[in-house]
Amino acid sequence: MRVLVGGGTGFIGTALSQLLKAKGHKVTLVSRQPGPGRITWNELTRSGLPICDVVINLAGENILNPLRRWNEAFREKVLSSRLETTQMLAQAITKATQPPQAWIIVTGVAYYRPSLTAEYDEDSPGGDFDFFSNLVTKWEAAARIPGDSTRQVVVRSERTKATPSIPALRGRGVVLGRGGGAISHMLLPFRMGLGGPIGSGHQFFPWIHISDLAGILTHALEENCVQGVLNGVAPASTTTNAEFAQALGAALGRPAFIPLPSTVVQAVFGRERAIMLLEGQKVVPRRTLATGYQYSFPELGAALKDILA
Template structure:
């Protein structure tokens, strides 16, 4: 990508210090950018949500929102309260940041929001690009719709970019950290039929796409944050590849009823059904993937 001028990225609650936020912060700082986080408490290189509401947005070149309560936390039972937290941790933080950008004396040049491929309807056969419809058939698609709508700032000079991310694979967090133990014990396997699509991206590529969107002035609109080979990956293929990378068998399929029992029906949809998503506009925008293939991505993470 082009080198952007020094600026400060501002990321959302749990956004700057979460799994993706840490990787993105490291990448941006390595490229000479200053990064300020928005968090519950202010401090060095961070401002609090309260300061943001009272004093407004500090001068910055770009704002990034990575906020969101972990939907697949197996220790949280699905309930009305939890679903409200899931919504507010995404939609409300996005509204707050959008409001701060709209009110800023000097608007940032770019405003990047990371959402999810849950926007598209799960299907074993359909293939989705950034132009495909979605957004109104289950809890998660409606959530992504309202989340993306909350980011719209009519008439703002800030370039708006939305990255719809697949399952993020990386060390020290994300999906892999929850899967490693059963796979290391030789108890890992596909979920349900294993035939459902498994849209994935390596964390270095998700950070890379966000950085590319910040630095390249021509990038705007929706970008799918999934690896180019992701449409060919099923849940079963993923289980086999992860087991192979760990030198273990992938023998034990997890029946659909067990997934529903642990995660509840709403969240089970994310695991038992999936979307075949193509990063069409992402590639057209000039982004070059570091890990286009699953074997290489997993070797990097667990090898």
């Protein structure tokens, strides 16, 4: 299949492109910079959607960039970087004379309200209680296209990039993988015995192996029966932040009991943005499993063992 990927040069996009190419699909990226196998966003706006079978959007500003002060201007940048690219692709699909078979975006589990007790599946309500949940609601609304000629899939997962200045921080969850994402910044402090939970550590911490996130996206584009919302988390991702820290410490043979105080997180990121690190949700991939997707790394221990090998 011919797959067009918006914002596909990052950690998740690279893994997805490698998997798609390995399965015989042709990948074209939409990027700010021109190059082989790419088109630019300006070219997309000017010339319309190239002929393709599937469109996927992964573009968006890094919310947890500690070098950016959390103010109105940056909030607008976070919002516009997601909505504008999504709207551009959705409009291009709508105007295409040969629309693609499927249109897939990756949003966030921040859609669901943080809770220490509630469990959320794909049918659970959310999206109306803070900046980040409203962001996901607007994001998914921007992706909607009229008609039924193109299947529409939303994968709610974790997309925030890791923050190298404060190791081990990673939004409401983590994508595990070698050579990128959060784990590359977690390893040094944990190997030094300085790892531990964020804040209280009681918040739920959804996770997924990068191979499975790429696998879910590939499954969604290859299987015509898949549509609607899928939770892009592991089946055993009902883990607290403290349990995740302990599992990573155990995998490295190091203690993991030094907490990162919530006051430090709030001082660096601001009180509103710190919510992404200090609160979490218990998210389960009920519909993802029902579509027939088989996880390569359903358990945390095996996932950590693979990326640390």
